[in-house]
Amino acid sequence: MMLVEETEVPSAGLPVAEFREHLRLGTGFSEDTLQDAVLESFLRAALSAVEARTGKVLLERDFSWTLEGWRGVDAQGLPVAPVSAVTGLALTNRAGEVVTVASSSYRLVADRQVPEVRSTSTCLPVVPDGGSATVQFTAGFGAGWTDVPVDLRQAVLMLAAHYYEYRHDTALQGGCMPFGVTSLLERYRPMRLGAVQ
Incomplete structure (x- = not known):
């Protein structure tokens, strides 16, 4: 079996501004958008991790x-x-x-x-x-960020912030997910009983 993503989430569909606010990055400077590409990459990574953990596609x-x-x-x-x-x-x-x-x-x-x-x-x-x-x-839950359930949106922002904060820490190479994120995802995790569908 092979699942292929035929289209990707457009950059405009990612909550970069909301993520910037979540990180409490400074605003009002001429370089406000300087880190947008970096923030987008962490959002995409967090989105992928949440989708893999839950089996739910967040953005259509x-x-x-x-x-x-x-x-x-x-x-x-x-x-x-x-x-x-x-x-x-x-x-x-x-x-x-x-x-x-x-x-x-x-x-x-x-x-x-x-x-x-x-x-x-x-x-x-x-x-x-x-x-x-x-x-x-x-x-997917919908084409827009606001179509995604609020707890899953929060999990993505928290996980992206974790990735951003620890981006230079090589001690975390084994991978980990913060407790707050896993607790938000717990109710969405697929339950496996008997044969796989």
Whole structure:
């Protein structure tokens, strides 16, 4: 299985000004935006870490997910949430030939925890032997920073600030996440019971 982020969060969609305020950096100087590229890089790193820890996509973007077979006959759970639309489904055979599946043969079950692609009939299309299926979808709480739940926004800002404050500390190379951040993320972490979806 391979999940590919097809679009990225645009720079304008990142809360750089809010992060600058969170860090209490000085304002009113001609060099106010001098560190914006650095602040953006820490925000992107924190956003990635929070998304990896929770399995939630915070800011809306497009993905493609390729897998070699379905987990269920009539439905397949998607690897991240929330998903707002399934934009395509294609099957690729062993020779590399691609067949697009009609959108009328599947639908999205938009669950906040485990969204699914579900067949509109009895079963999903059969994945060719030695081939793969690719699901294209749009995921995220929304296109704007204010669409993200407030506790997840706070976690991103806190983690980005941690990265910023300890940017030169090589003793932290093993990786750590501050307790305040982990406590904010705890309710969003996926619970694994039984077989993976």
